[in-house]
Amino acid sequence: MIWQLLGTLLLLNLGGILTPGPDLFLVLRLASRSRRHAIAAVLGSHLCLTGWVLLTALGAATLLGRYPWLLGWIQVAGGLWLLFMAQSLVRAGWREFSWRRRHAGVHPDIDVSSQLGSVRAAFAQGFATNLSNPKVILYFSAIMAPILPVGAPWWTVAMIVVAVVMESLVIFSTIALSVSTSTMRRKLLGAGPYIDLAAGAFFSIAGVTLLIVGGSALL
Incomplete structure (x- = not known):
């Protein structure tokens, strides 16, 4: 029975993983330049995701439901972070776009460090981007509550947490590895500034949405 329930949970989780969100846009943007x-x-986003899923399994959704202002403040902070990311992406995209217009026909030497920062910074970006969306607790609560047995032993909870995180990690890693191949990066080289601008626009919309939703909870 537990395996059937676990399969149902992973199928439901798959729909959430494949829904475009800030995490996916960040990974696609980075993968087009550096594996x-x-x-x-x-890895950064899934370290944070592990924490969210653990909190969900421990009943954090009940806490957020009882104290909506807590969720509101976290959403406001997350919205501000996404807007900060958005302006950084837009500025980077516009700077590269302007350079290409001034030097038509010349391919710029891509300095990954200057464009993307350090690998450690990318890890932190992934962690912070996932952290910016506390509603993931409510999402996991919605798909886990009907499946997780009441009073389930710790090993059942641990198995579900590991399965959910690993499913997402495998899919996101596959996307990152596929997009970051030499062939794909060459094809995406010319679209670099457009990817930055599109990601910046998406992060702006997501950030404003979080600010509005979070601010409404505080009023």
């Missing part, structure tokens, strides 16, 4: 940075961001 190491993309993998670092994946």
Whole structure:
């Protein structure tokens, strides 16, 4: 029975993983330039995801439901972080776009460190981007509550947490590895500034949405 329930949970979780979000846009943007940075961001985001899933299994959704202002403050902080990321991406994309317009036909030497920062910074970006969306607790609560047996032993909870995180980690790592191949990076080289601008626009929308939702909870 537990394996059937676990399979159902992983199927439901798959839909959430494949839904475009800030984590996916960040990984795609980094993977188009550097495999190491993309993998670092994946690991950072999934370290945070592990914490979210653990909190969900321990009943954090009940706490957030009882104190909506707590969720509101976390969402406001997350919205501000996403807006900070958005302006950084837009500035980077516009700077590269302007350079290409002034030097038409010349391919710039790509300095990954100057464009993306260190691998450690990419890990931190992945962690902070996932941290910016506390509603993931409510999402996991919605798909886990009907499946997780009441009074389930610790090993059942641990198995579910590991399975959910590993499913997401494998999919995101596969995306990062696929997009960061030499062939794909060459194809995406010309689209670099457009990817930055598109990611910046998405992060702006997500950030403003979080600010509005979080601010409403505080009023």
